[in-house]
Amino acid sequence: MRRVLLSLALVALIVAPGFAVTPASVRLKNGAEVKGELLKERADALVLDLGFTILTIPRNEIAEVKRDEQAQEAKPSDATRQRQEDIFYAEADRSAMAVEENVKRVSEGVVQIQTATGLGSGFIINSLGHVVTNQHVIAGEQEIRVVVYRQRATGIEKETYSKVKIVAMNGFLDLALLQIDDEEAKNLPHVVLGESDIISQGEHVFAIGSPLGLERTVSQGIVSVRARENGGRWYIQTTTQINPGNSGGPLFNARGEVVGVTNMKLAGAGVEGVGFAIPASLLKLFLKNREAFAFDARNPNHGFRYLPPVSSERPKAEEAAKNSPKSKP
Missing domain, CATH: 2.40.10.10 (Trypsin-like serine proteases)
Incomplete structure (x- = not known):
């Protein structure tokens, strides 16, 4: 039996922009059959996502291609497959995509963090406007702005929010949790972890x-x-x-x-x-565990402010003062 040479790739960096991923079955000329998600059709080859790797199959080795359009239509959207875990989201069986397709899928959830002394980046983790960034980006800052980039039909639209509060931060981990506290911030896009x-x-x-x-x-x-x-x-x-x-x-x-x-x-x-x-x-x-790192504006170096313990000597001193001759009428 003639051996079919199939080239492998670690990620699909060649998917055409705007191409919809479709389940497909490819029958080879040697009788073998390969099933996966059809990522791209090139003039010389087909690109399939097998789940664990990306497979490029030369056209001259293909006898027949069957597309499962019904399965594609019935496939739930990313949003419906997402599950909430605490205040962030995860998604089971999320499909792999080329970088250019992934950018379209996730870029709206990535934001810019602006402060009086510089800027950094961050990302939204839920529709409530919780934003993750580095602690060193916002450490010591009083005014923080978050810039969201919306993909509109006419192009990219920037939305800047200045009502931003620090929810939690930790310098050792270099992590900070912010929240866009603005009534105008509605239907915020978010990424999944x-x-x-x-x-x-x-x-x-x-x-x-x-x-x-x-x-x-x-x-x-x-x-x-x-x-x-x-x-x-x-x-x-x-x-x-x-x-x-x-x-x-x-x-x-x-x-x-x-x-x-x-x-x-x-x-x-x-x-x-x-x-x-x-x-x-x-x-x-x-x-x-964000409550352990809750931000306190009065004590920005620690999550909580603890009062010093009451000295055990203080009650004794007060009692002695009451019993002294000077304290008696």
């Missing part, structure tokens, strides 16, 4: 942010190391380009799920492609 514990070394990821103030910038790379320890914390090391202004932005996997929060890079002569992101697993712990 993924599982950073199951990402693989070499897996393709991409970031969206405002490096050097260049808003809505997309960069892509791979996971260099899934867990890199530094200062008692662990990070996702990635070749994705991260620069000042990217801080607090999301690191997405091929399914458009946030697997990390970009926060720093190694800089120096000859140093390139060594960026780091806080894993989504740590972010979820921070969000679920």
Whole structure:
């Protein structure tokens, strides 16, 4: 039997913009059959998503292609498959897409954070306007603005919200939770959080942010190391380009799920492609335990303000003063 040579790719970086993913069955000339989601039809090949990898099948090896249009129509939308976990969302069986398609799917949930001294990035995690960013982006700031980028028929429309409050923050984790507290902020788009514990070394990821103030910038790379320890914390090391202004932005996997929060890079002569992101697993712990990190404007360095304990010597001193001759009439 003639062996069919099939080329593999780790992510579908070649899906045509606007192409709808359709379930399909491909019968090869050697009698074998391959089933998956049809990502792209090229003149020389078909590109299928098998769930665990992306397969490119040469046209000259294909005998027949059957598309399941009914299954595509019955397939629920991303929004209906999402489930809420605490104040954030996750989505089971989320389909993988090319970067350009993922950008269309998730970019509205990525925001720019503006302060009096600089700017950073962030992302919305629910329709209530909760926004995640880095603590160092908003540390010590009194006025914070969030810029949301809406995709309209006429192009990108910017919405700036100045009524923003700090809900929780932690300097050790370098995470902060904000909330857009504006009545005008309605139907805010949000991203979904993924599982950073199951990402693989070499897996393709991409970031969206405002490096050097260049808003809505997309960069892509791979996971260099899934867990890199530094200062008692662990990070996702990635070749994705991260620069000042990217801080607090999301690191997405091929399914458009946030697997990390970009926060720093190694800089120096000859140093390139060594960026780091806080894993989504740590972010979820921070969000679920946000009360422990609740922000207090009177004491911005700690979540709660604790009163000093009452000294045990004080009651004795007061009692002695009452019994002294000077205190008696």
